[in-house]
Amino acid sequence: MSDPLPAKERMKIPRQPMPERSPAERTRNFLEVNLGMESAAARREAQRCLQCKSQHCCGGCPVGVKVREFLERIERGDFLGAAAKMREDNVLPAITGRVCPQEDQCEGVCILGKRGEPVAIGWLERFIADYERQAGQVGLPPRAPHTGKKVAIVGSGPAGLSAAGDLVQLGHDVVVLEALHEIGGVLVYGIPEFRLPKSIVREEIDNLRRMGVQFRTNVVVGRTITIDELLDEEGFHAVFIATGAGLPTFLHIPGENLCGVYSANEFLTRVNLMKSYRFPDYDQPVYDCRGRQAAVIGGGNTALDAVRTAVRLGAQKAFLVYRRSESEMPARAEEIKHARQEGVEFMMLTAPVEFLGDERGRLTGARLQRTELGAPDASGRRRPVPVPGSEFDLPLGMAVIAVGNRGNPLVQSATPDLRTHRGGYIEADPETLRTSKRGVFAGGDIVTGGATVIQAMGAGRRAARSIDRFLRTGE
Amino acid sequence: MHRIIEARFLAPDVKWFRIEAPSIARKRKAGQFVIVRVHERGERIPLTIADADPAGQWVALIVQGVGKTTHLLNTLQAGDAVCDIVGPLGRPSEIDLYGTAVVIGGGLGAAIAYPTARALKDAGNRVIAILGARSKSLIILEREMRAISDELMLITDDGTSGVRGFVTDALRQLIESGRPLDYVLAIGPIPMMRAVADTTRPRGIRTVVSLNPIMVDGTGMCGGCRVVVGGRSQFACVDGPEFDAHQVDFGLLAARNAMYREAEKTALDRFVSGEGDPHGIGEPGCRLADAVSSRPDPGAAPPGRPAPAPAASDPPP
Ligand SMILES: Cc1cc2nc3c(=O)[nH]c(=O)nc-3n(C[C@H](O)[C@H](O)[C@H](O)COP(=O)(O)OP(=O)(O)OC[C@H]3O[C@@H](n4cnc5c(N)ncnc54)[C@H](O)[C@@H]3O)c2cc1C
Ligand SMILES: Cc1cc2nc3c(=O)[nH]c(=O)nc-3n(C[C@H](O)[C@H](O)[C@H](O)COP(=O)(O)OP(=O)(O)OC[C@H]3O[C@@H](n4cnc5c(N)ncnc54)[C@H](O)[C@@H]3O)c2cc1C
Ligand code: FES
Numbered sequence: 001m002s003d004p005l006p007a008k009e010r011m012k013i014p015r016q017p018m019p020e021r022s023p024a025e026r027t028r029n030f031l032e033v034n035l036g037m038e039s040a041a042a043r044r045e046a047q048r049c050l051q052c053k054s055q056h057c058c059g060g061c062p063v064g065v066k067v068r069e070f071l072e073r074i075e076r077g078d079f080l081g082a083a084a085k086m087r088e089d090n091v092l093p094a095i096t097g098r099v100c101p102q103e104d105q106c107e108g109v110c111i112l113g114k115r116g117e118p119v120a121i122g123w124l125e126r127f128i129a130d131y132e133r134q135a136g137q138v139g140l141p142p143r144a145p146h147t148g149k150k151v152a153i154v155g156s157g158p159a160g161l162s163a164a165g166d167l168v169q170l171g172h173d174v175v176v177l178e179a180l181h182e183i184g185g186v187l188v189y190g191i192p193e194f195r196l197p198k199s200i201v202r203e204e205i206d207n208l209r210r211m212g213v214q215f216r217t218n219v220v221v222g223r224t225i226t227i228d229e230l231l232d233e234e235g236f237h238a239v240f241i242a243t244g245a246g247l248p249t250f251l252h253i254p255g256e257n258l259c260g261v262y263s264a265n266e267f268l269t270r271v272n273l274m275k276s277y278r279f280p281d282y283d284q285p286v287y288d289c290r291g292r293q294a295a296v297i298g299g300g301n302t303a304l305d306a307v308r309t310a311v312r313l314g315a316q317k318a319f320l321v322y323r324r325s326e327s328e329m330p331a332r333a334e335e336i337k338h339a340r341q342e343g344v345e346f347m348m349l350t351a352p353v354e355f356l357g358d359e360r361g362r363l364t365g366a367r368l369q370r371t372e373l374g375a376p377d378a379s380g381r382r383r384p385v386p387v388p389g390s391e392f393d394l395p396l397g398m399a400v401i402a403v404g405n406r407g408n409p410l411v412q413s414a415t416p417d418l419r420t421h422r423g424g425y426i427e428a429d430p431e432t433l434r435t436s437k438r439g440v441f442a443g444g445d446i447v448t449g450g451a452t453v454i455q456a457m458g459a460g461r462r463a464a465r466s467i468d469r470f471l472r473t474g475e
Numbered sequence: 476m477h478r479i480i481e482a483r484f485l486a487p488d489v490k491w492f493r494i495e496a497p498s499i500a501r502k503r504k505a506g507q508f509v510i511v512r513v514h515e516r517g518e519r520i521p522l523t524i525a526d527a528d529p530a531g532q533w534v535a536l537i538v539q540g541v542g543k544t545t546h547l548l549n550t551l552q553a554g555d556a557v558c559d560i561v562g563p564l565g566r567p568s569e570i571d572l573y574g575t576a577v578v579i580g581g582g583l584g585a586a587i588a589y590p591t592a593r594a595l596k597d598a599g600n601r602v603i604a605i606l607g608a609r610s611k612s613l614i615i616l617e618r619e620m621r622a623i624s625d626e627l628m629l630i631t632d633d634g635t636s637g638v639r640g641f642v643t644d645a646l647r648q649l650i651e652s653g654r655p656l657d658y659v660l661a662i663g664p665i666p667m668m669r670a671v672a673d674t675t676r677p678r679g680i681r682t683v684v685s686l687n688p689i690m691v692d693g694t695g696m697c698g699g700c701r702v703v704v705g706g707r708s709q710f711a712c713v714d715g716p717e718f719d720a721h722q723v724d725f726g727l728l729a730a731r732n733a734m735y736r737e738a739e740k741t742a743l744d745r746f747v748s749g750e751g752d753p754h755g756i757g758e759p760g761c762r763l764a765d766a767v768s769s770r771p772d773p774g775a776a777p778p779g780r781p782a783p784a785p786a787a788s789d790p791p792p
Contacts, residue, residue, distance in 0.1 A: 179561070179692070179694050181519075181558070181559040217559070218559050218561035219498070219561075220561060220694055223562065223694075224498050224499065224561070247695060247696070250698065256708070257703060257727055257731065259734040263698040263699075265698065266691060266697035266699040274519070274691070275516070280742050280751060281751060281752070283742060284518035284519070284691075285735045285739070287734065287735070288737065360733070361726075361727065362730075362734075408694065408696060409695075410694060410695060
């Protein structure tokens with residue numbers, strides 16, 4: 001490699017674009033929107049990194065990916081080396097490269113972002129993961145000698161998967177128990193195909209399988225088997241609970257049970273997991289919103305996924321109804337941009353007060369109310385206050401409620417000695433992820449409430465370390 | 476993959492299955508159900524566990540062909556398999572010593588009520604069973620119900636078996652006979668359950684119904700199965716499926732169950748006309764491909780066409 005490029009030259013390179021499917025094309029199908037960078041563009045983008053000493057990017061990553069080191073390898077053209085570096089800290093790079101809120105993490109603290117645009121760390125992460133996969137050379141980490149210890153992992157979302165990967169590498173036997181018929185948690189039932197192709201999730205899971213992780217689908221822990229039975233009868237030495245925040249929240253306003261009003265969980269599960277967008281080739285139907293208006297209530301990633309799904313199902317117009325303003329929306333910046341390009345109408349500072357229906361119990365519209373922002377609330381965001389007399393009606397054929405989830409109580413209610421706190425979440429030490437029950441650990445959304453894929457993976461990782469210590473020392 | 480050990484028609488379009496499912500068989504209690512996905516492209520449908528092997532090998536399901544998935548399931552035979560089966564789901568029935576318990580099964584409701592009726596009997600209750608159907612050939616589980624009840628009343632709409640009328644006629648007759656009734660369980664079509672609730676409400680007889688809203692996951696994750704009971708939304712898959720009949724909003728349940736009427740018709744029409752790929756065998760990695768035989772099932776009544784003579788005289792062991 002020639003002399004390293006001087007910083008001045010590096011700063012002249014503009015951020016390389018991500019090739020995308022055109023809005024006109026993609027709103028008619030569920031194919032992935034981002035197409036991925038070419039290697040030349042990726043190397044050029046990596047050259048923008050100033051290789052600065054402070055490495056805020058690494059600190060900004062919830063799992064501490066050594067960003068500078070992998071960027072430097074991309075710059076040299078050593079893509080497989082870059083991928084291997086990445087895998088030291090992140091076992092699902094093809095996934096996080098696509099779904100992490102980079103603007104709040106690595107890219108949010110990149111020095112270049114102070115004056116211009118940060119390095120496109122997320123896109124580069126995705127690039128090397130895809131490169132490695134397409135080259136068929138995924139470097140699976142070696143496995144330590146068998147310890148003879150068995151760990152059960154409850155739930156196969158990112159928290160469960162990352163813990164499984166780490167524990168199996170440490171030589172333990174790992175069995176993942178999943179309630180649904182498919183592995184992946186929110187990655188398969190929540191996040192749509194156009195943002196995260198399911199074939200990629202499947203390949204990452206196959207990698208874990210090749211590393212020795214065993215998967216059992218259709219096991220509802222708390223019903224099919226209890227935590228106590230896993231420990232006392234099935235011979236597991238430890239259990240990691242990673243069941244996610246899977247209990248939908250409703251608004252408790254009139255008309256919420258009309259046909260055509262969905263929770264985001266149900267709507268997305270029907271479309272993504274059950275593939276109802278391919279009905280009747282797949283059997284599960286979804287409410288027909290073709291040629292009619294659809295509204296999604298909420299402002300997070302889930303709401304954005306739901307509203308863009310409604311567009312693809314043929315809604316004549318899709319509204320995103322959010323009670324705060326756009327700057328408070330927790331969704332990823334890229335999703336907001338893409339939604340806008342796809343013609344989603346953003347109806348900010350608005351909240352529903354009632355759903356309206358016909359005599360057959362089918363949704364016909366919503367009564368909405370304008371809001372304005374008052375003093376900050378507990379989350380630090382300004383609280384929306386309804387404006388009296390501002391009600392108006394919006395005709396609708398379908399509505400989706402995406403205002404957050406709580407902890408599903410199934411496991412907790414079958415495990416009385418497992419302490420929970422407000423919202424039904426499991427109490428666990430933030431560092432060791434131990435619960436009130438010996439040998440039982442918990443992490444991911446079931447402990448923190450709805451968070452992010454990478455945070456769930458970070459929790460899985462910490463749990464694996466702590467479970468390993470427990471298995472070796474009994475502490 | 477779960478192998479079907481035995482399959483046999485009990486009545487036109489009503490088929491009885493024994494399916495391998497050890498972990499569910501060991502755990503299940505009366506009143507609980509499973510969710511089945513027949514094939515790789517299939518939907519998830521809830522079915523009540525009608526019986527289970529005490530040795531914990533199999534569960535029995537009784538399936539009435541009403542739409543594509545149930546008709547497809549009813550084409551399967553012993554030796555075939557279903558893709559997925561998960562459970563046991565839902566809260567078990569509340570079994571107690573109530574005194575005199577009336578168990579009402581309308582049509583297929585008899586299958587859903589049977590395990591609970593048996594548990595009520597085992598708990599020492601005096602069980603009076605009322606089985607109702609449109610016609611004689613549609614009465615199922617008569618022999619089983621008779622074996623576990625102290626009295627059994629048969630009612631058909633057309634009078635071809637037992638008394639002519641509706642189950643509520645029999646119930647009213649019981650009430651008017653002045654015998655104290657302590658508990659009523661009613662399972663069947665929504666109008667029937669509503670009529671039973673209306674009959675017992677003024678007399679303050681504790682009445683329970685098992686609701687059948689459309690479900691997806693069966694674990695409380697989607698909220699699709701929400702029903703309103705006592706003015707509150709509840710998730711039938713985890714809070715039910717049994718609820719206090721006097722508190723249920725039956726109108727809402729009926730409306731929500733009709734939510735996909737058009738799509739259901741499309742799916743059934745395609746299935747009947749043999750279009751598409753009903754077993755999802757075209758799906759890459761389909762696990763059903765080797766398991767489903769394409770041989771015709773002489774007992775399978777193609778939906779919408781006259782059904783063959785029922786095998787009702789030959790109920791499950
Ligand atoms: C629609 C949507 C879009 C999102 N978009 C993003 C995004 O772009 N970027 C981002 O970083 N985050 C996003 N998130 C958040 C992110 O997906 C979650 O924070 C993350 O998946 C949590 O991981 P987890 O492993 O804790 O739980 P989950 O992914 O929820 O997985 C839990 C698993 O446990 C299973 N389970 C539950 N109960 C039981 C039981 N009793 N027995 C057996 N199994 C059980 C569930 O079926 C599920 O498969 C999104 C979330 C949603 C819903
Ligand atoms: C707790 C519970 C227990 C049940 N037990 C039995 C049983 O033991 N035997 C039996 O034959 N049937 C049972 N049912 C009903 C059975 O699930 C439906 O008949 C079946 O799902 C219909 O599917 P289909 O594709 O054949 O018909 P479709 O044409 O799709 O639908 C026909 C009707 O069935 C209902 N239905 C459709 N999809 C679902 C779904 N995913 N979940 C629930 N209902 C749906 C709707 O009301 C619809 O109008 C039960 C339902 C519930 C909720
Ligand atoms: S079926 Fe999804 S919550 Fe009950």
